Amino acid sequence: MLDDAPQPLVQVRDLKMHFPIYAGLLRRRTGAVKAVDGVSFDIMAGETLGLVGESGCGKSTVGRALLRLYAPTAGTVVIDGEDVATLSPEALRKKRPTMQMVFQDPQASLNPRMTLAAIIGEPLDEHTGWNAEKKLARVYELMDQVGLNRAFAGRYPHEFSGGQRQRIGIARALALNPKFIVCDEPIAALDVSIQAQVVNLLEDLQERLGLTYLFISHDLSMVRHIADRVAVMYLGQIAELSPRDALYARPLHPYAQALLSAVPEADPAREATRRRIILQGDVPSPANPPLGCNFCTRCPKVFDRCRVEEPKLTEVEPGRFVACHLVTDNMTGGHRPAGAEAPEHKQQGEVT
Amino acid sequence: MPDGAMPVLDVRGLKTVFRTRGGEIHAVNSVSFSLRAGELLGVVGESGSGKSVTMMSLIGLLPSPPAEVRAGQVMLGGRDLLHIPPHELQDVRGAKVGFVFQDPMTSLNPVFTVGSQIMEPLMRHMGLTRAQAADRAAELLALVGIPDAKKRLKSYPHQFSGGMRQRVMIAIALACDPDVLIADEPTTALDVTIQAQIIELVKDLRQKLGMAIIWITHDLGVIAGIADRVMVMYGGQVVEQAPVAELFANPRHPYTRALLKTIPSLTGERGARLQTIEGQPPIMMGEPVACPFRARCAHRFDRCDAENPARRPVDGAPVGQGHDVACHWNPEGA
Ligand SMILES: Nc1ncnc2c1ncn2[C@@H]1O[C@H](COP(=O)(O)OP(=O)(O)OP(=O)(O)O)[C@@H](O)[C@H]1O
Ligand SMILES: Nc1ncnc2c1ncn2[C@@H]1O[C@H](COP(=O)(O)OP(=O)(O)O)[C@@H](O)[C@H]1O
Ligand code: SF4
Ligand code: SF4
Ligand SMILES: [Mg+2]
Ligand SMILES: [Mg+2]
Numbered sequence: 001m002l003d004d005a006p007q008p009l010v011q012v013r014d015l016k017m018h019f020p021i022y023a024g025l026l027r028r029r030t031g032a033v034k035a036v037d038g039v040s041f042d043i044m045a046g047e048t049l050g051l052v053g054e055s056g057c058g059k060s061t062v063g064r065a066l067l068r069l070y071a072p073t074a075g076t077v078v079i080d081g082e083d084v085a086t087l088s089p090e091a092l093r094k095k096r097p098t099m100q101m102v103f104q105d106p107q108a109s110l111n112p113r114m115t116l117a118a119i120i121g122e123p124l125d126e127h128t129g130w131n132a133e134k135k136l137a138r139v140y141e142l143m144d145q146v147g148l149n150r151a152f153a154g155r156y157p158h159e160f161s162g163g164q165r166q167r168i169g170i171a172r173a174l175a176l177n178p179k180f181i182v183c184d185e186p187i188a189a190l191d192v193s194i195q196a197q198v199v200n201l202l203e204d205l206q207e208r209l210g211l212t213y214l215f216i217s218h219d220l221s222m223v224r225h226i227a228d229r230v231a232v233m234y235l236g237q238i239a240e241l242s243p244r245d246a247l248y249a250r251p252l253h254p255y256a257q258a259l260l261s262a263v264p265e266a267d268p269a270r271e272a273t274r275r276r277i278i279l280q281g282d283v284p285s286p287a288n289p290p291l292g293c294n295f296c297t298r299c300p301k302v303f304d305r306c307r308v309e310e311p312k313l314t315e316v317e318p319g320r321f322v323a324c325h326l327v328t329d330n331m332t333g334g335h336r337p338a339g340a341e342a343p344e345h346k347q348q349g350e351v352t
Numbered sequence: 353m354p355d356g357a358m359p360v361l362d363v364r365g366l367k368t369v370f371r372t373r374g375g376e377i378h379a380v381n382s383v384s385f386s387l388r389a390g391e392l393l394g395v396v397g398e399s400g401s402g403k404s405v406t407m408m409s410l411i412g413l414l415p416s417p418p419a420e421v422r423a424g425q426v427m428l429g430g431r432d433l434l435h436i437p438p439h440e441l442q443d444v445r446g447a448k449v450g451f452v453f454q455d456p457m458t459s460l461n462p463v464f465t466v467g468s469q470i471m472e473p474l475m476r477h478m479g480l481t482r483a484q485a486a487d488r489a490a491e492l493l494a495l496v497g498i499p500d501a502k503k504r505l506k507s508y509p510h511q512f513s514g515g516m517r518q519r520v521m522i523a524i525a526l527a528c529d530p531d532v533l534i535a536d537e538p539t540t541a542l543d544v545t546i547q548a549q550i551i552e553l554v555k556d557l558r559q560k561l562g563m564a565i566i567w568i569t570h571d572l573g574v575i576a577g578i579a580d581r582v583m584v585m586y587g588g589q590v591v592e593q594a595p596v597a598e599l600f601a602n603p604r605h606p607y608t609r610a611l612l613k614t615i616p617s618l619t620g621e622r623g624a625r626l627q628t629i630e631g632q633p634p635i636m637m638g639e640p641v642a643c644p645f646r647a648r649c650a651h652r653f654d655r656c657d658a659e660n661p662a663r664r665p666v667d668g669a670p671v672g673q674g675h676d677v678a679c680h681w682n683p684e685g686a
Contacts, residue, residue: 054543055514161632191398191633192570196614196626203625218543221573225616225626248618262548264573265618268597271577278552279545282513 008042009180009212010066015039015075015085017058017065021287033287035061037236039075040313043180048206048213050227050244052220052259054283058236059216063182066214067099068092079180097127097176104185106165110157116143116168117153123175142171145208146201163194170201174209182214187222199226220263224248229319232256235294236286238313241321252322254301293325301326359386359427360531360564361410366424368402368409371417375637379405381588383424384663386672387532392558392565394579394596396572396611400633402588403568407534411449412441429531447477450525450563452518454537459521460509466493466520467505473527492523497553515546519553526557536568551578572615576600584608587634587644590663594675604666604677606649643680651681 017036020029036058043049051059065072068084077084079099087095103109110119121139124130130138140150146167157165166186173181183202187195199222205211217223223230224244231241232253240253251257258277265271279298284290290297296306305325313323316331368380380402387393395403408414409421411433426433428448433441445451453459461469470492471485480488486505493501496519509517518538525533535554539547555578558565569575575582575596582599584592584607592605603609613627631648643649643656659680666675 054545163632192572193398193611193614193629193633196628197630200626200628220544221616221618224618225622258545260618262544263618264544264547264551264571264577266572266576266600266612266615267617268576268600270619271573276548276552278548282515282546 006044006046009045009047009080010043010214011076011078012042012062012066013040013076013078015062015065015077016073017061017070018073031287033285034236034289035286036065036072037286037289039233039236039238041231041238041241043212043214044228045179045212046206046210047229048215048227050223050230051214051216051233052218052223052230053233053239054259055218056283056286057233058286059233060184062233063101063184063214063216067101067182069101097123098178099180100173100176100178100182102166102169102173102181102183102186104188106162106169106189107157109169110165112157115154115156116148116160119157119168120171120175123172127176138175142174145174145205146171161194162190163197166190166198167201170198170205174205177209178211180212180214182216184216185218186215187219188217195222202226220260221265232259235283235289237294237323238321239295239323241313243319246317246320252316252320252327253324254299254326255295258300293323295324358388360389360429361387362425362427363410364425364427366406366409366426367422368405368414369420369422371420378636378638378640379419379588380409381640383585383588383590384672385583385590385593387564387566389531389564390558390562392567392578392580394575394582395566395568395585396570396575396582397585398570398633400636401585403585404536406585407536407566407568410534411445411451412438413445443477446473447528448531450528450530450533452521452525452533452535452538454540460517462509464508465505466507466509466512470505470520470524470527473524477528488527489523492527493520495526495557496520496523497549498523513546514542515549518542518546518550522550522553522557526561526563529561530563532564532566534566534568537570538567539574540569540571547574554578572612584611587640588636589640589644589660589678591645591679592675592677593663593672594666598667598675602666602675604675604683605645605679606651606681607645610648610650643678645679653680655680 015036016038018032018034021031021033022028023030039062051062053059064070066077072085075085082095084095117139120142121135124135124138139153143150148164148167148171187198190198203226206213215223215226227244229243230247232239232255234255240251240256247256251260258279261277277300281298284297292308293306293311296302299306311323311325311328313321314328316322316327364384366380366383370377370379383406397403410426421434424434428444433444467486467489470489474480474485474488489505490502493504498504498516498519512520539550542550567578579596582594582596583590584605586607592608603612610629614629616626629648634644640660642658643661646652646656661678661680663671663676663678665671666677
């Protein structure tokens with residue numbers, strides 16, 4: 001490639017991941033959990049794409065399907081030129097080193113009976129024919145990179161704190177020089193004071209090694225810090241995908257607006273005067289999503305068309321993609337249907 | 353905030369240790385605070401700093417052994433809860449102090465209906481008949497915003513979502529009209545949009561019922577939005593306490609200051625790098641003889657290693673009533 005314009009390293013098109021539901025004595029298939037239902041996005045080389053949304057909306061499933069930890073129901077996942085979704089087992093094995101995952105719970109993802117050196121070196125055992133000496137040298141190098149003292153190499157995971165265990169998980173993910181890393185809630189299990197350490201480390205490594213991240217999180221403040229662009233998911237689909245600053249300054253999708261307005265801010269004066277959109281009710285089941293727009297059961301701006309026609313993710317401003325009739329109508333100059341106004345904003349927070 | 357009003361709850365010098373094979377863990381070390389009628393006291397601190405153990409110690413909810421409440425006084429309604437007979441303490445727990453914990457699923461019994469779990473304390477502590485309790489339970493469910501309350505009394509906990517279960521927990525905690533509601537990370541397991549619903553609900557109930565609330569969280573954003581006063585804990589101790597606006601505007605303890613800087617903000621300037629608090633929390637083995645924050649503190653000096661700092665006033669008001677801090681360092685003098 002000759003030009004400097006960033007190229008997508010990851011291209012996801014219409015990805016679907018449906019988990020079958022079986023019921024009854026005969027375990028007949030009675031339906032499917034549509035955990036991910038038609039998701040498309042690109043991630044540029046060297047970029048961090050944030051993926052946010054409520055629990056159960058499909059974030060982890062997207063991450064796992066991207067790395068072919070699940071076999072996707074439909075769609076393509078092109079990573080560095082190859083469609084991971086359809087690779088043969090052998091080709092997939094060769095591809096694995098280039099794409100890795102960092103998990104939420106560092107405790108659960110580390111084998112308690114292996115030493116730190118063995119844990120970090122395990123991918124090297126599987127994918128290289130290196131001798132012990134060369135492997136240990138690489139393990140030390142990785143420990144240096146993530147800020148773990150080499151003296152810890154012979155210790156076991158339970159001897160480390162949460163933040164240190166997350167460093168171990170990161171070192172392991174880096175072992176084979178990946179290009180792309182899915183970070184699935186890498187800081188959610190850590191204390192606030194430790195979160196910043198891990199996020200700084202991820203950023204340093206990205207800069208030094210040219211890594212590309214999918215950063216899954218429900219912490220919208222942290223995503224604002226780390227991501228270049230952000231995808232907001234709701235019930236298995238992308239509601240909005242926008243550059244970071246644009247999204248936080250002016251979210252366009254009604255769900256993105258509600259989500260951002262719900263995040264509490266560590267500023268009493270702002271909190272006292274903020275207008276908060278309080279969504280009513282709960283997220284519907286992904287086994288039985290509503291017809292039309294999947295947000296229509298909770299959307300403060302819902303109107304008739306939303307209940308019959310599914311909005312498509314559309315580029316409504318350069319680089320901003322939104323799946324909402326209201327937003328696309330405005331863009332194309334179409335008039336606002338009656339009832340689309342009067343958002344049910346609720347004044348929140350009197351000065352206490 | 354009702355200044356000078358008589359405290360409904362007054363805790364002095366509370367000390368709780370856990371006896372383990374490795375030695376004694378000093379989980380709560382000389383914690384003192386008071387709560388006035390109608391006030392919301394926010395308690396923040398990292399995990400393991402002693403927030404939960406403090407509150408469980410107050411009302412005898414800790415298993416002993418390994419826990420031992422070694423010293424202190426907990427005054428509620430003219431009585432010291434640390435020195436009343438167990439059956440009386442049980443009454444206090446049911447009727448005077450309501451509790452809401454982080455995970456509503458573990459605190460609700462899966463085999464009983466939601467209704468029967470709300471009715472139980474009403475019949476036991478308030479002497480209501482079954483029919484009266486059922487009516488009151490429906491009222492309470494409606495109060496916490498569960499639609500179709502009367503019908504939903506017959507549901508089981510697993511038929512409710514996480515947010516609805518937390519509403520049920522709040523309904524149970526409120527059943528006997530307690531003087532004090534203790535909420536231990538009540539929204540930590542919930543999504544932000546559901547958290548916003550619960551916070552809204554608690555604000556609303558507070559207006560209506562006027563009870564005093566202790567709200568434990570590690571989320572400074574939540575604190576900023578609901579608390580009147582904030583108590584910051586570190587290593588089993590209260591390291592700082594202040595009215596909420598004062599704490600955010602003028603934090604004095606190096607831990608509070610660092611904590612406020614580590615969280616990225618949702619608006620405003622985006623820093624290139626996050627500030628960190630290097631190092632790890634203390635292990636809390638043995639009687640503390642030095643400042644618990646010293647291993648991570650940027651302002652540490654000789655005295656910090658030799659003497660555990662006592663709380664001292666920052667703004668002239670007596671300790672516990674205005675802004676106070678437990679630190680030897682003086683930012684003005686430095
Ligand atoms: N192996 C599976 N079998 C059946 N259903 C599944 C499976 N994995 C996930 N699901 C369902 O798919 C949906 C999306 O799950 P997913 O774990 O991707 O959510 P998430 O956005 O990562 O949530 P969280 O924020 O809680 O981690 C949920 O309804 C979940 O229950
Ligand atoms: N059952 C127990 N046995 C031993 N130590 C305990 C027990 N419960 C809590 N602790 C210790 O007491 C300290 C305070 O814990 P806790 O109050 O739960 O912290 P938090 O501030 O996160 O609520 C921690 O060091 C914790 O490890
Ligand atoms: S399409 Fe309709 S229901 Fe969906 S987000 Fe837009 S306005 Fe709301
Ligand atoms: S007493 Fe010393 S070590 Fe402790 S917080 Fe103050 S300055 Fe830091
Ligand atoms: Mg997940
Ligand atoms: Mg706790």
